[in-house]
Amino acid sequence: MQHTRDLKQTTSHLEAEDTVARMMDESELKNIRDKDIKELKRQAEVLWELLQAERYEKEQSSYGTTQSDEEFLNAPAVQGQMTRAEWLKEHEHLKPKRKNARKVKSIRDIKEKHYEKYGLTTEVTETADIDALEKELENKLMDEAIAQRNEERRVNPLLNRRQRHQSLPNRQLPKKDFWI
DSSP, X not given: XXXXXXXXXXXXXXXXXXXXXXXXXXXXXXXXXXXXXXXXXXXXXXXXXXXXXXXXXXXXXXXXXXXXXXXXXXXXXXTTSOOHHHHHHHTGGGSOOOTTOOOOOOGGGOOGGGHHHHTOOSSOOOOOOHHHHHHHHHHHHHHHHHHHHHHHHHHOTTTTSOOOOOOXXXXXXXXXXXXX
16 A cells, blocks of 8 residues: 555656657657667556556445446346346246245345344454454464463473483493404
């Protein structure tokens, strides 16, 4: 996020338009030196990162808003794929043919008055701060490990410490005579 804010501050709207116009002008591209092409490429990468960041922020801001069934079905299709409505129409034959067949339920079929029964809510929740949760979990696990280690040392004070093994008393073996 900090990186994208820095990019937004350094790139104005006029600079972006100028960069795009230069890239689209083929006659100018033929006369540009390698150094200028590298600079244009760098500017294009910055603009692309800004575009991706804006799309991500837009997606995140729309997260939590509910769509009606019609908006869901009429969402634009990804290039080369069917829309959701077309997909449902094409796969209509997969539905059960019996009239008394049990209807397939989805989360969209639940009425608001039954939300409590299924643990649903209409409130938009805040996103969790994952970094803070990880830090908290790490501290908790470290404290538990330290407490467990201290408990083991209290029970067995010689645990995890080097000890000298009692060596056997030096016994001298009877010497054998080579000639015997």
